[in-house]
Amino acid sequence: MTRDIAVVAFAQTDVLRTTDELSEVEMLMPVLHSVLDRTGLKTADIGFTCSGSSDYLAGRAFSFTLALDGVGAWPPIAESHVEMDGAWALYEAWTKLLTGDADTALVYSYGKSSGGSLRDVLTRQLDPYYVAPLWPDSVALAALQAQALIDAGDTDESALAAIGARSRRVATLNSHAQLRGSVPQGDYVVRPLRTGDCPPVGDGAAAVILAAGERARELCSRPAWIRGIDHRIEAHTLGVRDLTDSPSTRLAAERAGAFERPVDTAELHAPFSAQEVVLRKALRLDDSVRVNLSGGALAANPMMAAGLVRVGEAAARIHRGESDRALAHATSGPCLQQNLVAVLEGEPR
Amino acid sequence: MSKEPVAVVGIGQTKHVAARRDVSIAGLVREAARRALEDAELTWADIDAVVIGKAPDFFEGVMMPELYLADALGAVGKPMLRVHTAGSVGGSTALVAAQLVAARVHGTVLTLAFEKQSESNAMWGLSLPIPFQQPLLAGAGGFFAPHVRAYMRRSGAPDTVGSLVAYKDRRNALKNPYAHLHEHDITLEKVQASPMLWDPIRYSETCPSSDGACAMILTDRAGAARAPRPPAWMLGGAMRSEPTLFAGKDAVSPRAGQDCAADVYRQAGVTDPRRDIDAVELYVPFSWYEPMWLENLGFADEGEGWKLTEAGVTELDGDLPVNMSGGVLSTNPIGASGMIRFAEAALQVRGQAGEHQVERAGKVLGHAYGGGSQFFSMWLVGARPPQS
Numbered sequence: 001m002t003r004d005i006a007v008v009a010f011a012q013t014d015v016l017r018t019t020d021e022l023s024e025v026e027m028l029m030p031v032l033h034s035v036l037d038r039t040g041l042k043t044a045d046i047g048f049t050c051s052g053s054s055d056y057l058a059g060r061a062f063s064f065t066l067a068l069d070g071v072g073a074w075p076p077i078a079e080s081h082v083e084m085d086g087a088w089a090l091y092e093a094w095t096k097l098l099t100g101d102a103d104t105a106l107v108y109s110y111g112k113s114s115g116g117s118l119r120d121v122l123t124r125q126l127d128p129y130y131v132a133p134l135w136p137d138s139v140a141l142a143a144l145q146a147q148a149l150i151d152a153g154d155t156d157e158s159a160l161a162a163i164g165a166r167s168r169r170v171a172t173l174n175s176h177a178q179l180r181g182s183v184p185q186g187d188y189v190v191r192p193l194r195t196g197d198c199p200p201v202g203d204g205a206a207a208v209i210l211a212a213g214e215r216a217r218e219l220c221s222r223p224a225w226i227r228g229i230d231h232r233i234e235a236h237t238l239g240v241r242d243l244t245d246s247p248s249t250r251l252a253a254e255r256a257g258a259f260e261r262p263v264d265t266a267e268l269h270a271p272f273s274a275q276e277v278v279l280r281k282a283l284r285l286d287d288s289v290r291v292n293l294s295g296g297a298l299a300a301n302p303m304m305a306a307g308l309v310r311v312g313e314a315a316a317r318i319h320r321g322e323s324d325r326a327l328a329h330a331t332s333g334p335c336l337q338q339n340l341v342a343v344l345e346g347e348p349r
Numbered sequence: 350m351s352k353e354p355v356a357v358v359g360i361g362q363t364k365h366v367a368a369r370r371d372v373s374i375a376g377l378v379r380e381a382a383r384r385a386l387e388d389a390e391l392t393w394a395d396i397d398a399v400v401i402g403k404a405p406d407f408f409e410g411v412m413m414p415e416l417y418l419a420d421a422l423g424a425v426g427k428p429m430l431r432v433h434t435a436g437s438v439g440g441s442t443a444l445v446a447a448q449l450v451a452a453r454v455h456g457t458v459l460t461l462a463f464e465k466q467s468e469s470n471a472m473w474g475l476s477l478p479i480p481f482q483q484p485l486l487a488g489a490g491g492f493f494a495p496h497v498r499a500y501m502r503r504s505g506a507p508d509t510v511g512s513l514v515a516y517k518d519r520r521n522a523l524k525n526p527y528a529h530l531h532e533h534d535i536t537l538e539k540v541q542a543s544p545m546l547w548d549p550i551r552y553s554e555t556c557p558s559s560d561g562a563c564a565m566i567l568t569d570r571a572g573a574a575r576a577p578r579p580p581a582w583m584l585g586g587a588m589r590s591e592p593t594l595f596a597g598k599d600a601v602s603p604r605a606g607q608d609c610a611a612d613v614y615r616q617a618g619v620t621d622p623r624r625d626i627d628a629v630e631l632y633v634p635f636s637w638y639e640p641m642w643l644e645n646l647g648f649a650d651e652g653e654g655w656k657l658t659e660a661g662v663t664e665l666d667g668d669l670p671v672n673m674s675g676g677v678l679s680t681n682p683i684g685a686s687g688m689i690r691f692a693e694a695a696l697q698v699r700g701q702a703g704e705h706q707v708e709r710a711g712k713v714l715g716h717a718y719g720g721g722s723q724f725f726s727m728w729l730v731g732a733r734p735p736q737s
Contacts, residue, residue: 002453049590055433056412061405061474062435065720069592076605078612079590079724080441083406083413083433092430092445098452099352124412128468129373132411233419233429251426333416338429 005097006216006223007344008209009038010312010319015178015204015300018114024058025070028110028205032070035106035207039219043072046209047102049079050093052086052109053304056124059115067110078102085109086206086308087231087269087330087340093210094229103215110205111303118201118303125333127236138334139198139272143190145243145335146274150192152244155277157192161185163273164196164298171295178202178300196298197273204302206309224315224326224344228256231340236333243335249282252341258283258327263343265290265317265326267310271297275336279329283341289327293317307331311342318346352451354734356573356580357695359389359566365529365680368467369560374409375421378463381562382422385459389566390577393423396566397455402432402442402462403684404719407474409465422461434588436632436719438462439563439687440726444586446567447728457572463562464682471558471683490555490635492721494547496600497637501549503601506640506655508549512540513658514636515554515678521665522675524704529559529680554636554678561682563689570734581695584712584735585616586728593721600722606645609725614647617712617729618736622647626729627710628670628697630690632717634677639663642716643671646727665707673697673705687717691728698732 011034019027036042049071053064064081073079078101082088086109093105113121119137126132149155164185171177178200186195209219216223232248232255235241253259266289270276276291285291292298294313297306307330314326325345332338361384363369369377378401386392399422401415411417415424415431422429434441439462446460472488501508516537522528523535543553573580589609591598610622619625629648633639640654648669649657657663663671672678674693677686694715696702702710712731718724 054413055405055407061407062720064433065435065593065723068590073590073592074595076589076591076603076608078588079434080432080445080588081434083415083431088430092448095445095448095452095454098454099448101352121412124406124410125416127417128409128411128414231428232426233416233424235420235425236417237420248426332413337416337419 003098003212004225005094005210005212006225007315008211008216008220008223009035010208010316011035012176012206012309013204014176015202015302017202019112019203024067024110028067028070031205031207035209039209046104046106048093048096048105049077050089050107052082052084052089054083056121057111057113057303085304085330085332087311090208090308090311091229094226097210097212103212105210108207109305109308111305112203113201113303114203140190141334142272143193146192148243149274149277154244160197160273163276167292167295167298170293171299174294177295199271199297199301202300202302204305206305206312208312222319222346224318227343227345229342230255233338238335246278246282246336249279249339252339253283256341256343258341258343263289263325263327265314265323267314267328268292269297269307269310269330271301314344318344353453353569355447355450355583356568357565358568358573358576358580359385360692360696361385361388361564362527363561364527365559365561365682374465375418377465378418378461378562379421381564382459382461385564385566395457396459398428398449398458399424400430400442400446400458400460402438403464404438405474408471409468434719434724437687437717437724437726439685440691440717441588443688443691444588444726447583447586450567450569457568459566461562461564462685462688464684465560466558467560490547490550493635494550497549500601500641504652504655510640510655510658511554511636514639515540517664518672518676518678521673521705522679525674528675529557550635556634556677556681559680559682561685563685563692565692579699581698581730582734584729584731585613587612588726590724593723602645603722606725609727610646613727613729626712626714628673628707629714630693631671632677632690639671670707673707690717691715695730698730
């Protein structure tokens, strides 16, 4: 790479079960103002803007066009949008900065899952001819994955319960998290997954500012340099995948340089407890790595923003001097079909 | 900072029709992708990443269809990005793919855009529920007709200009085997006699609803050197966005379009587009947008665009041919329409446009727009690589 690019600021909303009183623009505006305030930048100073969201969550076509108004987009801006989690919007912005066409980028994403029944809505992601008509929901698919792991001897129900409990315990330190503290593991939702193995359904938004080279140093006292970032997708059909493994995560991590030196911190986007088991294995994370100190997706899983939040949380730890080398992971699709890995570093102190 | 030059070495389209009932969505996109690979004489293994675009997911009723399409597009084990920037998405998707090459993140990228409108009903897909939109817009034509009216009033254009554009584009489409509408008995009188839908827009001055996909293979300098056929080189590309509605918006000639074109021209060293650019594939879903965009993009002074159309300058054998392929007026798989403009521009400079090829196509502009004339994406391609 010929150009160093860093995350220089991050902001997120509190994640809430419902936000009936807020439009998407109203949910986004405070986050956009907050992230800009952290750098002193104004919208007009930003070289490129990229966002991520999903029309299906909003329940209407072109929903992002209304949200764009929240940026205050006048005069016209260089701008793009991915119908994906904001982590992929960050990837697009990163490539834009690599070309030298811009020195700063604003990245944001949001999702209001409360508008419908998320488990039903996510079935619309599946093969529309053969699978979607059967309406297999997201929890049922995750349960297949969890059962495959248990059958393979990779985990058991009590180990999964411990992941949920730990996530919500550490989330007591995260004021934005939706579920915090002692949350009962609960009854089975779909065997072997209990309530505590599943993410809360919530609404939220996040925003990040990227900057290149000297600009990053001007805007942030300790920029989180993106040392590598890569993403990979796997086959869609569950029957042709080994659900106990995540080769796409491993490959993305390899390409992002994650295995070159150990990381001290990892933010994993694992909406279901069993997925943390899969990701830890694929990413070769041992107990020396602090995983999901934010509480992760089991404490707050705002659709389309949760992946960007992982990058933001990892970067914020570097900004605060709590990490020197952090890994951030985002996922999309059923049972970890698509995965992104970013490696962030702070300069030596 | 130097960017890697980006070349188009493969182009594939499906035959665009009202309903492709013989293929699934996956079958449709694979058809276009395979044709692009064949054109480039490459295999799936040569592709480093896939960038896919389409307009709203509601048009087919599949949420984030790139997940389901990963297998069909040979993307398994590779990076796959999904772009969505409303009607401009086909263009934006190509630009995001080009950016991966320009940034030297990937060497060879497959980019594809599609719409299979027959799977659903685009009219319903576009009918936003109250309170998000006022209830009386009656589709895209209802939204754009007042802006056409404003253009006619401001420019003094005679009301015959729109039908001239439609007559020209539908005749051009007869020379393009992939175009949706092939109206062999088209006459100017038939266009003028077609029913008035949204005054001043007549039925024959509107785009059809199509099923179709368009794919391109973009590659770096090394990839271009290996290409079996002449590549098209990207000389400039840009996107610009502005809000849909706000006090002071010029809906006839949005500033985002002007700024986007200016950025492309700056990158490509174009100082006089009318002189320096040989042909244009414009996003014209309603005929009157040809003269409107000619002004917006600097090919004519304000109020003068219709004179180019009326004088025959934009005809296939004119001095500045516009929509040689038949344009959006003849083929509109919405999410793919922008990429078709970009791909047709590339076909022209490669000399591969067949019967609708124009002579001296050294530099050709591809243009797309979306939303309420608020999202713009454009690229300028040339037969020779960029200097520097």
